[in-house]
Amino acid sequence: MIPFNFIRPASLAEALDFLAENGERTEIIAGGTDLLVELRGIPAGKKGPKWVVDISGLPELKGIREEGEEIIVGSGSTHWEVHTSELIRETAPLLAAASATVGAAQHRNIATIGGNIMNASPAADTVPALIALEASAVLRSREGERVRPLSGIFVKPYQTDAAPGEILTAVRFRRLPAEAKSAFVKLGRRNALAISRMNAAVVLFLRDGVISEARIAPGSATPMPERFAAAEKILIGQKPSEELFRAAGAAVAAEMVDRSGRRWSTPYKEPVIAALTARALREALAG
């Protein structure tokens, strides 16, 4: 492992002070399940961070709570805490489902939702679920706090627009009403070729048997996670049916190719994302 210094601030304020002075040469560590793999990959002799600052014990980043209609998930919540939270299971079951699929127990016990987001991998499982929940990111620096739609913080794969002095403190979203239908489905790495970990998060609202609102957020389909408006449009004003869900799946595949272009992996990804989307819609409807 390349050399670096390690500090463990006792409070969020202390961590933000440290980052304000040293942010440029510092890596933040939460669960470490992405960062330590990355640091280990830096060849001996090459320059790594001067500092690693540990935020994993900070009480300000812990906890899942509701404030009126909003659910606030501390960035330091582990995937285990997210998927076993009664509040999340009730108000955002697709997020509980996404956290439940991250890695193995050893990862979920320690890896955080904040790390999943800030690592900005196109394959991060909780991000499509959060985007389908129309979540916002709460970013804090010594100077203050900014709240942005989560979908707006991704610049390119593995990069967000967070400044070196900023810490993601929480994500927040409106609770799904009890009648909303949602699902998260994922193609596991072990039951498929390891080309990519594709997934899909969907939310549907129905009024008088007709779809009144639809949100579709596929993961690993585009360089940056986002909703697929063309496919959503196909659903709105329609009665749910197998045919309709297949059409929406096909539209997602077409939109993916439009946005990402044709690549070596496209012949594999096209049918997979179409089928995953249709399956997610089916599962959402079935409840």
Add this chain to the structure above:
Amino acid sequence: MKKIKLDITVNGVKHSLKVDPNLRLLDLLREELDLTGTKEGCGIGECGACTVILDGKAVNSCLILAGQCAGREIVTIEGLSDGEKLHPLQQAFLDHGAVQCGFCTPGMILSAAALLHANPAPTEDEIRVAISGNLCRCTGYTQIVEAVQAAAGKDKGDWWLQI
């Protein structure tokens, strides 16, 4: 690199140490404390050979810095047996032929111990999920799952609370 101070409890024993800041928990256990029952397979979180129990939960010791464990409690495979007397899970692994080369075994047993700690009567599915981060190249998972079921089935009072 400035050394850091670290107070940590391993298998019930308190240690006050000064360690390198880039030391992983895995290195601390193997190199500094001579607890070589914890194995390094992949070093990148894929195989589970380095699994230990941190505050009651299974984690990969290759993916956590020693400094992050300050003030916390670790249990390694050396902490399970009572002297020469094997832990029921260890005995069940032997009885069910769940050990071949043995490289995966410490991690596998600690994942199972963490599971039984939280869920004393798991279903087969729950066992498979709990050990899904532990790869075994020789035995195959059937005997391992049977061993965990056998250990869970035994009425040993609250022995699993001892982890």
